[in-house]
Amino acid sequence: GQSLEQPSEVTAVEGAIVQINCTYQTSGFYGLSWYQQHDGGAPTFLSYNALDGLEETGRFSSFLSRSDSYGYLLLQELQMKDSASYFCAVLRSGGYQKVTFGTGTKLQVIP
Amino acid sequence: DTAVSQTPKYLVTQMGNDKSIKCEQNLGHDTMYWYKQDSKKFLKIMFSYNNKELIINETVPNRFSPKSPDKAHLNLHINSLELGDSAVYFCASSRGANQPQHFGDGTRLSIL
Numbered sequence: 312g313q314s315l316e317q318p319s320e321v322t323a324v325e326g327a328i329v330q331i332n333c334t335y336q337t338s339g340f341y342g343l344s345w346y347q348q349h350d351g352g353a354p355t356f357l358s359y360n361a362l363d364g365l366e367e368t369g370r371f372s373s374f375l376s377r378s379d380s381y382g383y384l385l386l387q388e389l390q391m392k393d394s395a396s397y398f399c400a401v402l403r404s405g406g407y408q409k410v411t412f413g414t415g416t417k418l419q420v421i422p
Numbered sequence: 423d424t425a426v427s428q429t430p431k432y433l434v435t436q437m438g439n440d441k442s443i444k445c446e447q448n449l450g451h452d453t454m455y456w457y458k459q460d461s462k463k464f465l466k467i468m469f470s471y472n473n474k475e476l477i478i479n480e481t482v483p484n485r486f487s488p489k490s491p492d493k494a495h496l497n498l499h500i501n502s503l504e505l506g507d508s509a510v511y512f513c514a515s516s517r518g519a520n521q522p523q524h525f526g527d528g529t530r531l532s533i534l
Contacts, residue, residue: 346523412464412467
C-alpha cells in the first residue's frame with residue numbers, strides 16, 4: 312500500500328524559516344507535490360519535484376530525495392499569511408498517474 | 423475569470439436524497455478530478471477523468487457517479503445520501519495527470 316507521513320502541526324515565528332517534512336512509502340513513485348490550503352479555502356499548488364534536489368520558488372523551496380523516500384517544504388521569511396495547512400502529495404505511475412495526499416501539516420505563524 | 427468553478431457552494435439536504443454537484447473548468451485542461459475532504463482535513467481522491475474517460479476510480483461507493491458531458495465539465499451525482507457523506511467536495515483539473523492541479527472553491531455538503 313501507500314503511506315505518507317508529515318507532522319500534524321508546526322508553530323514558527325514571523326520572519327523565521329520553517330521546514331515541513333514528508334516521508335512516503337509507495338510503489339511506482341513518480342513525483343512529490345506540495346499544496347497550501349487556508350482554512351475554508353481550496354488547496355493551491357506550490358511546487359513539484361520529480362528529480363532529487365531542491366526546487367526554489369520565491370520564499371518557498373521544496374526538496375526531494377528519492378533514495379530516502381523523503382521530501383520537505385521550506386518556507387523562508389515567514390509571514391502571518393503563511394498560516395495554513397500544507398499537504399504533500401505523491402504521484403504514482405501505473406497507466407495514468409495516481410495521486411495520494413498526506414494528512415496535512417497545520418502551520419501557525421506567531422508574531 | 424474563475425478557472426475551476428463548482429456549484430453549489432453549500433448543499434444542505436436530508437439523508438436518502440439524491441443530489442448533484444457541478445464543475446466546470448475554463449483552463450483547457452485534459453484531466454479533471456473529484457476529491458472528498460473530511461472533517462479531519464484528509465483529502466482523498468475519488469475520481470479522475472481524462473478526455474471524458476474514467477481513468478481512476480478509487481474505492482468509493484457506487485452511490486457516487488461522475489458524469490462528464492465534455493472535457494470542460496465533470497459533475498458528481500450522489501444517490502441515497504448518508505450521514506457519512508457530509509464533507510467538502512473539491513473539483514480540480516490539470517493539464518496532464520502529473521501536472522499541477524487547480525482546485526475549485528469546494529462544495530460543503532451537510533446531511534441532516
